[in-house]
Amino acid sequence: MTQPARGSVRFRNVRKCFGTFTAIHDLDLDIETGTLVTLLGPSGCGKTTTLRMLAGLETPTSGSIEIGGRDVTRLPANERDVAMVFQSYALFPHMSVLDNVAYGLEAGGQSKAEARENADAGLTLVGLAGYGGRLPAELSGGQQQRVAVARALVLEPQVLLLDEPLSNLDARLRRRVRTEIRELQQRLGFTAVYVTHDQEEALAVSDRIVVMDSGRIAQQGPPRELYEAPVSEFIADFMGEANVLPCQIVDVSEGRATIEISGFRHSLAARAATPGPAKLAVRANAITLTPDRGTPRTGKPGPENRLPGRVQSSAYLGDHVEYEVELESSTIFVIDTGTADPLPPGADVSIGFRERGIALIVG
Template sequence: MINVKAGSVVFEHVRKTFGSFTAIPDLSITIEPGTLVTLLGPSGCGKTTTLRMLAGLEHPTSGRILIGGKDVTMLPANERDVSMVFQSYALFPHMSAVENVAYGLLSSGLKKNEAKEKAEEGLKLVGLGGMGHRLPAELSGGQQQRVAVARALVLEPQVLLLDEPLSNLDARLRRRVRTEIRELQQRLGFTAVYVTHDQDEALAVSDRIVVMKDGQIAQSGAPRELYETPASSFIADFMGEANVIPCEVIGLEGSSAVIRVGSIEHRVPTRQPRSGSAKLAVRPGAIQIGASGGTGLPGRVLHSAYLGGHVEYEVETEVGTLFIIDHDVEHSLAAASDVTLGFKNRGIALIDA
């Protein structure tokens, strides 16, 4: 029986330098037990360094790291109650799947029969029951990744660390395996820290996303919160495409603001209520496109591209060129068409207000 021990994770003012370079200036994060938190960001943002410090592969220059309430800041990797799933799977090619899963158990002193039994249970847990005799070369990429997950889980860690676990898989397989990882995490209730640069992956698997930039937290929150109410231009653009356009805040109503863009007036959520000039993040699917002459923002289609399930437009307007996704493929518009634009109720938020 595999007994999961979900532990909390706390970073307290953690700083990490490499010589004169500061990778992490001052990082504080709390991860609740039983949640899956994704560290997301572009290359060089500090997410992998953060994960390596949690794993004990790097030590902070200052600050504290706690796992399950215990200070592990300077403990070596083998004395921390964590397991890691690597990007490269890191399976022994000469060992069968069950031998790979049992390896860590044997190294920790478990008897051979007990280790094999627990390894087989781990393989069943990830949907590979009956396949323990196969070598890694006889398994698909997705199956190899599931072996790696099973190997980590049978050690019953307080925290499971996943470092770009799906980057070696093709797009279709990535979607399937990320769903399997999320379902497994929810079923067993373990704490997981997941590192990726893929926004769709983060949105699909996370309880909470921590977006990092230059070693700091740019924004943290639930997937829907980050996508629908980004706090900055960086978040708006990084969490899926967004049109960032100037607007005027002409009224405030609680946590909402009434804004004006050209001749359009619209109510949108805001984090920092304040009248005057501001910026608006508008998702491509949040713009309605219609025939010219209506009420709204006039524009002209510069480019039109049919992509099967939707049409992509670039439309020139008085506030700049807007990228629009429209699912009305039956009435697509050609380049040079005059149009009128409006805003839908979701997918629009004030930033830098």
């Protein structure tokens, strides 16, 4: 057996119970060194509990946790060689930025001069050279977040843990800071475990996403795989709000499946599906709308083998229009970026699918 790489993480059959409630069910998870893995899921799914067990802030009821091949299951937080960036940043308001970053180094035994020198290098690393003399209150939210990251990185941990690190920032600042965190992680090559409930954030920063549901891993893989090839209705809906439509697989040949919905047919990757009833995940931006001027809804395929529908509501949002469209058996959500003039409620339309953004649910 090869020696596990420094910075790797391994959960083996980890269970966490709070009284009679089981928060984590027999978790098996491997995180390779130098990767950024995001634990993603709705509130109560177990992602924060998993992070806290890795940090040493919670103790597993059973199972084991390894960091860099070392069993840390029962070790206290200060002996695990990890550092955590909290949601609230947890900066000392009365201390300068430089002293905030140096605090952990001094507590670890470095002299004040050495700690301040290393802290100054850490601030330079995150693009805050020259900010050491300021108080946290004199910085923007994004700058405070970078101070928290610098304070963690100067400790040279095997694993950096980030717990909802952008939740206190506005939307525009979140986009910028998440890009900065990702660039820093890739440039320095450290291992990071990132917790968020924001799907877009997870897609933007991750090498791999682990989606959790009710204390279990629902699916894990690269961002594109989870978005384009969900294994369940839960994943399809959670990773980008997909429409889930019942369909019939009428033929499978050479890796392609032909599906049928109310007479409308479409071909797509089979994903090991077999003929019979199935479910189709369709992203809102993978649907095309064509006005059917004066064409009654007959329940039969529209022109050019398209599905008939009727607009229930429309909302103009600048660079796109959002629609709810009633089909024969369901209502779908559509994002249309190709028109500046929204179709009014009551308009008859024909529905088509693009090549990407559609997948059979095979789980």
